[in-house]
Amino acid sequence: MKQTGYRRATLVLCCCAFVSAFVSAANAELTSLPQKGFASWYGEELRGKLMANGEPFDPDKLTAASWFYPLGTRVRVTVNSPCFEPRSVLVTITDRGPAKHLVRQGRVIDLGRAAFRKLAEPDLGLVEVTVRPVSMAR
Numbered sequence: 001m002k003q004t005g006y007r008r009a010t011l012v013l014c015c016c017a018f019v020s021a022f023v024s025a026a027n028a029e030l031t032s033l034p035q036k037g038f039a040s041w042y043g044e045e046l047r048g049k050l051m052a053n054g055e056p057f058d059p060d061k062l063t064a065a066s067w068f069y070p071l072g073t074r075v076r077v078t079v080n081s082p083c084f085e086p087r088s089v090l091v092t093i094t095d096r097g098p099a100k101h102l103v104r105q106g107r108v109i110d111l112g113r114a115a116f117r118k119l120a121e122p123d124l125g126l127v128e129v130t131v132r133p134v135s136m137a138r
Helices: 004-032 100-104 114-117
Strands: 037-040 062-066 074-079 088-095 107-112 127-135
Touching: 004 062, 062 127, 074 107, 074 114, 088 107, 088 114, 100 127, 107 127, 114 127
Parallel strands: 037 107, 062 088
Antiparallel strands: 037 127, 062 107, 074 088, 074 127
16 A cells, blocks of 8 residues: 555656756746846846846846746847837846736836937837847856
Protein backbone atom coordinates (compact mmCIF):
# COMPACT_ATOMS: atom_id res chain seq x y z
CA MET A 1 0.00 0.00 0.00
CA LYS A 2 2.81 2.44 0.86
CA GLN A 3 4.53 1.79 -2.48
CA THR A 4 1.41 2.87 -4.36
CA GLY A 5 1.43 6.18 -2.48
CA TYR A 6 5.11 6.74 -3.31
CA ARG A 7 4.51 5.88 -6.97
CA ARG A 8 1.62 8.30 -7.14
CA ALA A 9 3.66 11.04 -5.49
CA THR A 10 6.55 10.41 -7.89
CA LEU A 11 4.19 10.50 -10.87
CA VAL A 12 2.64 13.78 -9.68
CA LEU A 13 6.09 15.35 -9.18
CA CYS A 14 7.23 14.25 -12.64
CA CYS A 15 4.07 15.67 -14.21
CA CYS A 16 4.55 18.97 -12.37
CA ALA A 17 8.17 19.19 -13.56
CA PHE A 18 7.10 18.50 -17.15
CA VAL A 19 4.31 21.09 -17.07
CA SER A 20 6.64 23.65 -15.49
CA ALA A 21 9.27 23.12 -18.18
CA PHE A 22 6.62 23.36 -20.91
CA VAL A 23 5.17 26.60 -19.49
CA SER A 24 8.66 28.14 -19.17
CA ALA A 25 9.42 27.32 -22.80
CA ALA A 26 6.09 28.78 -23.91
CA ASN A 27 6.70 31.99 -21.95
CA ALA A 28 10.17 32.34 -23.48
CA GLU A 29 8.62 32.12 -26.95
CA LEU A 30 5.94 34.69 -26.14
CA THR A 31 8.36 37.22 -24.73
CA SER A 32 10.58 37.08 -27.81
CA LEU A 33 7.70 38.19 -30.07
CA PRO A 34 6.83 41.81 -30.89
CA GLN A 35 3.77 43.20 -29.12
CA LYS A 36 1.38 45.67 -30.78
CA GLY A 37 -0.91 47.92 -28.80
CA PHE A 38 -0.88 51.19 -26.92
CA ALA A 39 1.80 52.87 -24.82
CA SER A 40 1.10 55.28 -22.00
CA TRP A 41 3.47 57.07 -19.64
CA TYR A 42 4.01 57.73 -15.98
CA GLY A 43 6.15 60.40 -14.37
CA GLU A 44 6.72 62.73 -11.43
CA GLU A 45 4.01 61.32 -9.18
CA LEU A 46 5.98 58.08 -8.88
CA ARG A 47 9.50 59.55 -8.65
CA GLY A 48 11.52 57.65 -6.04
CA LYS A 49 8.99 54.83 -5.60
CA LEU A 50 10.52 51.38 -5.80
CA MET A 51 10.02 49.53 -9.06
CA ALA A 52 9.76 45.76 -9.48
CA ASN A 53 13.54 45.59 -10.04
CA GLY A 54 14.12 47.15 -6.58
CA GLU A 55 15.43 50.49 -7.89
CA PRO A 56 13.75 53.87 -7.32
CA PHE A 57 11.80 55.18 -10.32
CA ASP A 58 13.32 58.12 -12.21
CA PRO A 59 11.02 59.57 -14.91
CA ASP A 60 14.05 61.15 -16.60
CA LYS A 61 15.53 57.74 -17.54
CA LEU A 62 14.57 55.61 -20.55
CA THR A 63 12.68 52.91 -18.65
CA ALA A 64 9.36 51.11 -18.99
CA ALA A 65 6.92 48.77 -17.29
CA SER A 66 5.64 45.64 -19.05
CA TRP A 67 4.19 42.24 -18.20
CA PHE A 68 5.33 40.76 -21.51
CA TYR A 69 9.13 40.82 -21.04
CA PRO A 70 11.49 39.86 -18.21
CA LEU A 71 12.91 42.65 -16.04
CA GLY A 72 16.15 43.96 -17.54
CA THR A 73 15.08 43.29 -21.13
CA ARG A 74 15.86 46.06 -23.62
CA VAL A 75 13.03 46.76 -26.06
CA ARG A 76 12.56 49.12 -29.00
CA VAL A 77 9.24 50.94 -28.91
CA THR A 78 8.14 52.32 -32.30
CA VAL A 79 5.15 54.56 -33.03
CA ASN A 80 2.70 52.94 -35.50
CA SER A 81 0.48 55.92 -36.24
CA PRO A 82 0.54 57.51 -39.71
CA CYS A 83 -0.05 60.84 -37.93
CA PHE A 84 3.55 60.79 -36.68
CA GLU A 85 6.87 60.65 -38.43
CA PRO A 86 8.58 57.32 -37.71
CA ARG A 87 10.04 57.46 -34.21
CA SER A 88 11.36 54.87 -31.82
CA VAL A 89 13.06 54.70 -28.45
CA LEU A 90 15.16 52.01 -26.76
CA VAL A 91 14.10 51.36 -23.15
CA THR A 92 14.85 48.91 -20.37
CA ILE A 93 12.03 47.02 -18.65
CA THR A 94 12.39 47.90 -14.97
CA ASP A 95 8.86 47.54 -13.64
CA ARG A 96 5.58 45.67 -14.07
CA GLY A 97 2.55 47.26 -15.68
CA PRO A 98 0.29 48.52 -17.12
CA ALA A 99 -2.58 47.66 -14.80
CA LYS A 100 -4.13 44.32 -15.81
CA HIS A 101 -7.48 45.86 -16.81
CA LEU A 102 -5.62 48.27 -19.12
CA VAL A 103 -3.73 45.37 -20.72
CA ARG A 104 -7.09 43.80 -21.56
CA GLN A 105 -7.95 47.10 -23.28
CA GLY A 106 -4.85 46.91 -25.50
CA ARG A 107 -2.15 48.67 -23.50
CA VAL A 108 1.17 46.80 -23.84
CA ILE A 109 3.69 49.10 -22.13
CA ASP A 110 3.97 52.03 -19.73
CA LEU A 111 6.90 54.28 -20.58
CA GLY A 112 8.76 56.62 -18.28
CA ARG A 113 8.07 60.27 -19.17
CA ALA A 114 11.48 60.76 -20.86
CA ALA A 115 10.93 57.73 -23.10
CA PHE A 116 7.38 58.79 -24.05
CA ARG A 117 8.62 62.29 -24.98
CA LYS A 118 10.93 60.72 -27.57
CA LEU A 119 7.82 59.34 -29.30
CA ALA A 120 5.14 62.00 -28.77
CA GLU A 121 3.99 64.86 -26.59
CA PRO A 122 2.94 63.63 -23.13
CA ASP A 123 -0.37 65.54 -23.51
CA LEU A 124 -1.50 62.79 -25.90
CA GLY A 125 -1.45 60.23 -23.09
CA LEU A 126 -1.53 57.20 -25.41
CA VAL A 127 0.14 56.29 -28.71
CA GLU A 128 -0.15 53.17 -30.84
CA VAL A 129 3.14 51.26 -30.81
CA THR A 130 5.01 48.07 -31.63
CA VAL A 131 7.36 46.77 -28.93
CA ARG A 132 10.24 44.54 -30.10
CA PRO A 133 12.78 42.94 -27.79
CA VAL A 134 16.38 43.87 -28.57
CA SER A 135 18.18 41.95 -25.83
CA MET A 136 16.49 39.57 -23.43
CA ALA A 137 17.39 39.57 -19.74
CA ARG A 138 18.95 36.39 -18.42
